[in-house]
Amino acid sequence: MKILVINCGSSSLKYQLMNMDDESVICKGLVERIGIEGSKLTHKVEGRENFVVEEAMKDHKAAMKHVFDALVDKEHGVVASLDEIDGIGHRVLHGGDKLTDSTLVTEDVKKTIEKFICFGPLHNPANLMGIEACEELVKGKPNVVVMDTAFHQTMPAKNFMYAIDYDLYEKYRLRKYGFHGTSHKYIAHRMAEILNKDLSELNIINCHLGNGSSLACIKNGKVYDTSMGVTPLEGLVMGTRSGDIDPTVVTFLCENENITPHEANQWLNKKSGVLGVSKLSSDFRDLEEARDKGNEKAGLALDMFTNRVKKYIGAYMAQMPELDAIVMTGGIGENSDTMRREILHGLEHLGIELDDKKNDGTRGKEVDIAKDGAKIKIYICPTNEELMIARDTKEIISK
Numbered sequence: 001m002k003i004l005v006i007n008c009g010s011s012s013l014k015y016q017l018m019n020m021d022d023e024s025v026i027c028k029g030l031v032e033r034i035g036i037e038g039s040k041l042t043h044k045v046e047g048r049e050n051f052v053v054e055e056a057m058k059d060h061k062a063a064m065k066h067v068f069d070a071l072v073d074k075e076h077g078v079v080a081s082l083d084e085i086d087g088i089g090h091r092v093l094h095g096g097d098k099l100t101d102s103t104l105v106t107e108d109v110k111k112t113i114e115k116f117i118c119f120g121p122l123h124n125p126a127n128l129m130g131i132e133a134c135e136e137l138v139k140g141k142p143n144v145v146v147m148d149t150a151f152h153q154t155m156p157a158k159n160f161m162y163a164i165d166y167d168l169y170e171k172y173r174l175r176k177y178g179f180h181g182t183s184h185k186y187i188a189h190r191m192a193e194i195l196n197k198d199l200s201e202l203n204i205i206n207c208h209l210g211n212g213s214s215l216a217c218i219k220n221g222k223v224y225d226t227s228m229g230v231t232p233l234e235g236l237v238m239g240t241r242s243g244d245i246d247p248t249v250v251t252f253l254c255e256n257e258n259i260t261p262h263e264a265n266q267w268l269n270k271k272s273g274v275l276g277v278s279k280l281s282s283d284f285r286d287l288e289e290a291r292d293k294g295n296e297k298a299g300l301a302l303d304m305f306t307n308r309v310k311k312y313i314g315a316y317m318a319q320m321p322e323l324d325a326i327v328m329t330g331g332i333g334e335n336s337d338t339m340r341r342e343i344l345h346g347l348e349h350l351g352i353e354l355d356d357k358k359n360d361g362t363r364g365k366e367v368d369i370a371k372d373g374a375k376i377k378i379y380i381c382p383t384n385e386e387l388m389i390a391r392d393t394k395e396i397i398s399k
């Protein structure tokens with residue numbers, strides 16, 4: 001079985017074609033600058049030179065047409081015909097509290113995705129365009145949506161509700177939804193395998209750390225709490241996102257900077273986080289380098305990031321009867337020994353004991369970096385969202 005995984009951003013499209021017999025990647029690629037001057041497709045097959053197409057792509061339908069053409073290209077393609085593709089899995093940002101599991105695309109499903117554009121104005125429209133392009137260009141193929149919010153919908157109301165007028169919740173469905181759900185789900189299943197535990201008995205805190213970051217408190221194999229909210233803005237300090245702030249900051253900015261609520265929202269999403277504090281970069285590697293050279297603002301930004309993660313770990317431990325492991329994943333979690341060390345040092349009294357020798361220099365490996373005999377394991381576990389999407393797609397179309 002061959003599954004095509006599609007991840008549409010506002011002006012980009014990532015894809016992978018996977019052989020589900022052995023869960024291997026047949027090819028993958030990226031379309032950049034959709035609807036912008038300089039559109040470009042880069043198609044990658046292991047062992048071959050990259051195939052690059054530089055041509056105007058006015059929308060996601062045009063981009064998808066180039067993806068399908070690349071897949072069947074006589075010189076650079078990997079399938080003789082699109083008939084070899086059994087199904088298409090789409091990452092969709094926001095399904096609200098209606099799409100609580102991966103599902104086959106129907107007209108009602110598309111209407112629900114459209115309904116929650118209000119909470120995902122950049123991603124949900126692009127996700128829909130990708131779905132509709134596939135429906136039109138490859139008629140009759142089953143399309144499956146895998147919601148970024150779905151895995152978090154096991155949270156109890158005491159954790160997903162906001163303490164606002166209940167009428168506002170009922171009217172607008174304003175509540176915590178959580179994101180990076182596909183990543184958190186993959187890690188939960190993988191850690192159950194690694195620890196040789198039934199998923200229903202797994203208790204971990206998963207730290208998905210990158211330019212966008214979130215933690216998930218996974219209790220008995222299900223999400224009990226998570227750091228992101230109605231949108232991905234809540235929670236940790238991130239690359240360009242502020243994370244948790246006093247809501248009065250928004251009204252203060254609107255009144256004192258003479259900006260609209262939309263402009264304030266953009267400020268908190270695009271010009272805040274470690275970029276806003278450091279005034280330098282949203283790339284943590286740049287900030288580590290600058291801090292080492294004495295840049296105080298870069299150091300402050302990194303301290304704020306690590307301290308916020310530390311605080312959430314403590315909060316989630318308080319909600320656990322026992323904890324099997326702290327898991328580090330995502331670009332920073334998998335690759336930055338410095339950030340892992342700064343987050344986890346100082347938590348020894350909670351049973352979290354990092355082995356610096358195991359941690360130092362370790363990148364992208366599945367490995368326990370806790371001290372031998374430590375009460376709580378500390379795992380680096382590379383995530384694989386595309387594989388999780390492909391697995392869900394395979395399961396649904398097989399039915």
